[in-house]
Amino acid sequence: MSDKANLVAGRSGPFEVVIGMEVHAQVVSEAKLFSGASAKFGGGPNAHVSLVDAAMPGMLPVINEACVRQAVRTGLGLNAQINLVSVFDRKNYFYADLPQGYQISQFQQPIVGEGSIRIDLADGSSHEIGIERLHLEQDAGKSLHDQHPTKSYIDLNRSGVALMEIVSRPDLRSAEQAAAYIKKLRSILRYIGSCDGNMEEGSLRADVNVSVRRPGAPLGTRTETKNLNSVRFITQAIEYEVQRQIEIIEDGGEIIQETRLFDTQTGMTRAMRSKEDAHDYRYFPDPDLLPLVLEQALVDELAGQLPELPDQIRARMTEEYGLSSYDAAVLTEERETALYYEQASSGQDRKLVANWMTSELFGALNKAGLDLSASPVGPEQLGRLVALVSDGTISGRIAKDVFAEMFESGGEPEQIIEEKGLKQVSDSGAIEALIDQVLADNQDKVDDYRGGKDKLFGFFVGQVMKASGGQANPGMVNQMLKAKLDA
């Protein structure tokens, strides 16, 4: 499994990096996993809290059907085994924002078993990353430590919100692969609609397990860095951890298996001050909840309703439309982008539309700081602009000006071309007249050209294009000019 390209050089020789990820994805639902309180982000302190979420004595959990369906749909999107029988367990630990004193989770029998995710890297390589499991569990509340010098403030609005914990196999070999993995997972979740993927709001956060070893050696001791909520932080934390571990090993030390925290200010990780028994969770089946039993018919129904996923769309783009694997990846990362592209390129030159989107459109949106959903140029307009290039009405260069105008004013391409008189001149009589004029005005250069200065050809093309205001059909200019000069 060791791959030379991914080895990290130490003073004493190369190391291989081994990474596994546990991702917590907040389930899209109206209500919480086991109560009828709202799962919406925000709200006043302790507003979205039922007595179940506050763990008042005698309150009993009742599972939310929609959360179960979301977990199954996600499992199907990860090509994973759906377990028709799964069990909820109590994971016991004490913390101020966990009023029950335990988290309801799934330990030995999760709702989703093994699956996989395909990641594609910038160098063109693809990797199959194993998914070990996906299970449902409750989120905890939130502690605020900066409100008072000696007190912590607790808000239980998040307490009991449904999370999916998605655990990968230790199949990742670099920070780049880990970044590609989280991006791809986020993309799949957003296509399915089971998680909004909003990393700033904490809807998607990752714990990263990192270890290093000599190529071919058994797995090294790992550390777990918790709660990373951006792709950049994931990358930084892994890079820092890899260097830290290599230095310790090369200095003759040993890696301690521990939980670490990432400091977003310094880009460094540090050990948590927890006691060693913090991980003694004493899981046992929750006596308040019976095993969750699913009908195969429900799983089949959900499978039938699953939207087309990025890998399927991507395959169609590369195989049927002839797009490069890179363009297809860019166009499928967000579902909105893929839909825009499908609409814009329908009936058009697929490759040309892809080029226009990835260069002109994305460039302009970036510059204006806009999302695709707020684009002043809609998919049909872009499609029509590309059609006007394809049929020779305007040249590619003029089209860029038209596009800029469309982006600025939201106008229609045909109208802008008409108003500004930008139509490409493909009338051979008109072009011939321009050529004759240019040749007559530059008789000395014509003589030089005929005397062997071939390079002057570009000069003549430039002059003719200039005389036409950029509107002459460049292919025709080239061809007719060549015929005249070489006559």
Next chain:
Amino acid sequence: MSVDKDTVKKIARLARIAVPEDQTETLAGELNGILNWIAELEQVDTEGVPPLASVTGHPLPLRADQVTDGEQPESVLANAPEQASSFFVVPKVVE
């Protein structure tokens, strides 16, 4: 299975129960008594029998995804020893 004084101390710490040193011996004895009594069940041959989660045979009931609860911070906080601006207030716990 046998419980010693150290195990009693560990369980007490995990459960956040203060157990005075001079009671650990007594508690270990009592816990062992309970465990030995339950251990009689080990005489039953359960080879190949799946774990029994419930004797009722009912499936897990499901709730519809509707907001039917919450928006009552006063009730939620009614028994809190200390509160401020609708937050629970507890001794500082910071990692």
